[in-house]
Amino acid sequence: MSTGAVALGAERVSREFGGVQALKDVSFAVGEAEIVGLIGPNGAGKTTVLNAITGVDTAFSGRITFRGQDVSRVPAPVRARLGMARTFQRASLFPSMSCFENVAVAALAAGLSQTEARRRAEEAVERVGAGAVAQRLAAEVPLGTQRLVEIARAIVRRPTLMVLDEPLSGLEEAEVERVCRVIQELNAAGLAFLWVEHNTRAVLAISHRVIVLDLGRKIFDGGVDQVGEAKEVLDAYLG
Amino acid sequence: MNGSRRFLASFLPAAALCAVVALAALLFADAYLAQVAFLTGITVILVLGESFAVGNMGQLLMCQAGFYGIGAYVSALLEMHGMPPYLAPAVGITCGAVSGLVVGLAATRIRGHYLAIVTLAIGVIVEELLNNLQGITNGPIGLVGVPTFFGPLNAGNQADYIVVVWGAVIVVLGCLALLRESRFGWFLRAIRDSEAAAESIGLRIGTYQVATVTVAAAVAGLAGALYTNYAGLLVPDLFSYGLSAQILATAVLGGINSFGGAVVSSLVFNGVPQMAQVTAFYQYLIFGVVLIVMMQFAPRGLSQIGVYAVSLARRRLLGWGAGQPNAATVRRP
Ligand SMILES: Nc1ncnc2c1ncn2[C@@H]1O[C@H](COP(=O)(O)OP(=O)(O)OP(=O)(O)O)[C@@H](O)[C@H]1O
Ligand SMILES: [Mg+2]
Numbered sequence: 001m002s003t004g005a006v007a008l009g010a011e012r013v014s015r016e017f018g019g020v021q022a023l024k025d026v027s028f029a030v031g032e033a034e035i036v037g038l039i040g041p042n043g044a045g046k047t048t049v050l051n052a053i054t055g056v057d058t059a060f061s062g063r064i065t066f067r068g069q070d071v072s073r074v075p076a077p078v079r080a081r082l083g084m085a086r087t088f089q090r091a092s093l094f095p096s097m098s099c100f101e102n103v104a105v106a107a108l109a110a111g112l113s114q115t116e117a118r119r120r121a122e123e124a125v126e127r128v129g130a131g132a133v134a135q136r137l138a139a140e141v142p143l144g145t146q147r148l149v150e151i152a153r154a155i156v157r158r159p160t161l162m163v164l165d166e167p168l169s170g171l172e173e174a175e176v177e178r179v180c181r182v183i184q185e186l187n188a189a190g191l192a193f194l195w196v197e198h199n200t201r202a203v204l205a206i207s208h209r210v211i212v213l214d215l216g217r218k219i220f221d222g223g224v225d226q227v228g229e230a231k232e233v234l235d236a237y238l239g
Numbered sequence: 240m241n242g243s244r245r246f247l248a249s250f251l252p253a254a255a256l257c258a259v260v261a262l263a264a265l266l267f268a269d270a271y272l273a274q275v276a277f278l279t280g281i282t283v284i285l286v287l288g289e290s291f292a293v294g295n296m297g298q299l300l301m302c303q304a305g306f307y308g309i310g311a312y313v314s315a316l317l318e319m320h321g322m323p324p325y326l327a328p329a330v331g332i333t334c335g336a337v338s339g340l341v342v343g344l345a346a347t348r349i350r351g352h353y354l355a356i357v358t359l360a361i362g363v364i365v366e367e368l369l370n371n372l373q374g375i376t377n378g379p380i381g382l383v384g385v386p387t388f389f390g391p392l393n394a395g396n397q398a399d400y401i402v403v404v405w406g407a408v409i410v411v412l413g414c415l416a417l418l419r420e421s422r423f424g425w426f427l428r429a430i431r432d433s434e435a436a437a438e439s440i441g442l443r444i445g446t447y448q449v450a451t452v453t454v455a456a457a458v459a460g461l462a463g464a465l466y467t468n469y470a471g472l473l474v475p476d477l478f479s480y481g482l483s484a485q486i487l488a489t490a491v492l493g494g495i496n497s498f499g500g501a502v503v504s505s506l507v508f509n510g511v512p513q514m515a516q517v518t519a520f521y522q523y524l525i526f527g528v529v530l531i532v533m534m535q536f537a538p539r540g541l542s543q544i545g546v547y548a549v550s551l552a553r554r555r556l557l558g559w560g561a562g563q564p565n566a567a568t569v570r571r572p
Pocket of ligand 2: 048165
């Protein structure tokens, strides 16, 4: 459950794409050191929310606050500097770099010295268990490994909030378990998570709280043990 | 990240090739070939700047000739007012960098094909300004009597000119190769690979785009200053936007972001036809056909053919497996 201070706040966030109301007045908060799962059917608006939160999209209405600061109009790279990190629904590594370099370049972008960047990148790669493929070209490793490296790249700056868009899709069972364990370990070290995931079993297993979106609206926000009984959620999923 | 090894791997072959070309010119060139050698050196510098920009931004820059012209005219004008010629390279680089910065800042929010169009417009504007600011540039008649490094090209000083321009080529190669392996170079590469991911790690794309255009423009400005101090005569036609297109095409033919490719491409498509005294008509015709064929079959340019040839030779001669390409040999457009 939320442990006091709020890391992230979304207040009445709405987004329209040429007549399609992708989000309508969505509000929620993520506490510091909380793991919040964001679920919902295809096209519910999950990625759209993440894009508003991380600044990939700034054409929404409403407000995004991050650690007490209004960041609604702050561009994505600046939000990254403030401590937000993310991964993408379509794994987006730098394909011309090795897995290790993908992480190291992010450490350099955080302003670290060469030696410190290398050390931190090694640490992050080990942490997600991608050490064995560190020197391989990112474009050539399996999707599951790419997703792990993406997480390593995201944590190397030591963010305070991680935003993950379907980190488990395309992963094998063992990799799913590994990613879930990594999330829990990082969370234990104080990192807050907002994650979108279709693997409901995994979401319910490790999240502290779940938010359900359907057709751009929030239809549920509460404990993982209640979501299965909520009528709106059953309706949305079972039609 | 193995920076020094990669630096040497990209710098040494290209620099060695340049040294060989310069040496051959020093040993064997007559007055005409010396002129070709000098002008080819200028082309190599322009193409290297373009290749760096296009390779790192993944976007087309269509005003190298404009930056080249600004470097040439400003250093010429300053020299005509008493500045010693040896300062010209610094002036050319500065003028190029400043104009690149201005263009870059004006285009910060412009990406993709739109940047190509905007820079094309800028190239046209520069050419028009050179033609029409009569009071300063002397219009279409151009500037005559511009001081030169060593006087008009002749048997006695052609070696000096060749050394200066090819020395500059090697210095530019070294600087660009260093830049590419620097922090800045890595960030550019990240942005080229994935803009969204680059932003997610805290990189501001606009800033790096401005910086890249500035670097390319500084390189072109240097070429302009060198040209001025060789030709002693400047007319606006030398800096037409058609030249920008040619520079871009030569860079693409070489293989974007491949220094060796840029050098070879400039030699093959610029130096050789001039050596053979092919008329401009046939030169453009052949160039156009080669461009079309290459884009069909080897869109990553000469460097792609080079990489293929090397791997083929290895397989045939040494029996090595094709193996996994690694980061050092795979170049992306
Ligand atoms: N750039 C865009 N232009 C137009 N419509 C868009 C755009 N992005 C999203 N949409 C629309 O907004 C709605 C929500 O899309 P979004 O990608 O946020 O869904 P999602 O919940 O992430 O779905 P999925 O589970 O399939 O990833 C969809 O109807 C989608 O078609
Ligand atoms: Mg999505």
